[in-house]
Amino acid sequence: MSQLHFFADPQWIIPNVIAPFIFTAVALMFFQNVSGSLALYAVLGGGMMGMWGNTLYGAGFALGFDRWNGTLEYVLATPSRLVWIVAGRSASSAVLGLVNAIAILCIAVFGYRAELGIANPVLFLLALVLTLASLSSLGVLFSSSFLLTRSASVMTNGLEMPIYVASGSMFPIALLPFWSHPFSWSLGPTWGIEAMRYAAYGDLDLGFWIDILVVFASTIIYLAIGFWLFGIVERKVRRDATLVEY
């Protein structure tokens, strides 16, 4: 339903398709004489950005919209726990983001003649699925705070770019200042995108499996914290009567 509403409003195309496409196109133009790993890096980064942009929409902007639209009270008044509704929206948005990633891949291959070889498609797919789960769980984690504020859409915008940068979607985190690395390492998608690159390059040593383990563990941790926070936040909005403020 949320997705139907999403597609009925054409403005979703700008942050979720056009922006990641432009970033990818610029990166590919930089690397147009470079084949293989760097081109793949740009394409994966662009796809990742599309998926995160969509996830943030599903988890955050949709909640802000529900509040503004007066549907949040009705949704909360149903016996379905809001955290499951948000988790569903997050997951479906992340999967829809995959469509963006595939579109970017096609444009890179057919438009820019980028040579993208994936050495181990099965493990690449495993890393991709886990990264999608990680993005969704990160959406659930953040969305509890979206329920507390009337400015969910502002927070959504504010969370978009930091995750692009810190997860290494735009450029390698090695280029970031050292003090920011702990934040990057705390993000499951950072490990997920690294695992996808390992699988694509065929570097399937211990590093790949550590990445897989971390992305899986961080997903569980994000979900656990997200569910716990939602319980607290739902009680708080019932106590403080902030649900109808918009």
Added chain:
Amino acid sequence: MPEKPEKAIVARDLRRIYRSSKGVFRKKHEIVEAVKGISFEVEFGELFGLLGPNGAGKTTTIKMLTTLLTPTSGAAKVLGFDVAKDVIDIRRRIGIIFGGERGLYYRVSGRENLRYFADLYGVPVSKRDKRITDLLDLVGLSDRADTKVEGYSRGMKQRLHIAKGLINDPDVIFMDEPTIGLDPEAARETRAMIKGLVEKGKTILLTTHYMFEADELCSRIAVISNGKIVALDSPSELKKFVKDITVIEVEAFGLANTDLDVLRRQADVTNVSAELEGERQIVRIQTPRGSEFIPTVTKLLSRAKIVDIRTKEPTLEDAYLKLVA
């Protein structure tokens, strides 16, 4: 469900305080007691009304009973479940119909709205589509079911709200001003629909501003004013609050607020209310002196052009105005 409770709804000394703050550095805190310890009971199959002016605490009461707000103190049970603790059990069994334009997904169809809420209420897929079709028939939206809600009129949106509130086949239905903003015909259809629900055995708690609506629909009414219940009885018993009073109704042009103040200051006047119908003003004066007070009224309103003046039997509205005054 706990053992079959005796009452559908029980509220005991229910209170709700809102706390708000303004400013960043020098925060000013404000405390408003919206509901000040109200108690009432609603029987199974009853249509119970909550009547009161804006800000009286009607909507806050409904929100506490529907688990959207936690009571600050006191207790309430719906179908035997505690509104503070058994949140999910209550939500499964109640329907909520709030008035107004908001609360629907505009960019999708009415049927899709209902399907979404059916899923959120856990309506089995095997029953879902038939129930949606039946509800769309009930509210008269079958022919527009697949049109986007943004193209609906105000009345159609309200009818969709009603269908949405019934999607889980609730035992208790909470309606907050269900006919507000509807044209007379749509409001009459909605009232007929509400009567039909009661005939089917549903328990309904309804808030409304419209006295005739409360009079027509409700078996009992709680008049709520400034967060407290000031009277609770059947419409006919409530009217007895004004049995010793005659209402003088004046239709006039050019009345000023000062004229009304003069009337209010008269020892024999218990209440004065005025409303504007186009350029014409209609003033209702409650007095125990009956028609013998008409010359005094005519004299006091001599600056205005009086079109008609007559005595009327007191209505529920007069009882209400006396109670909330």
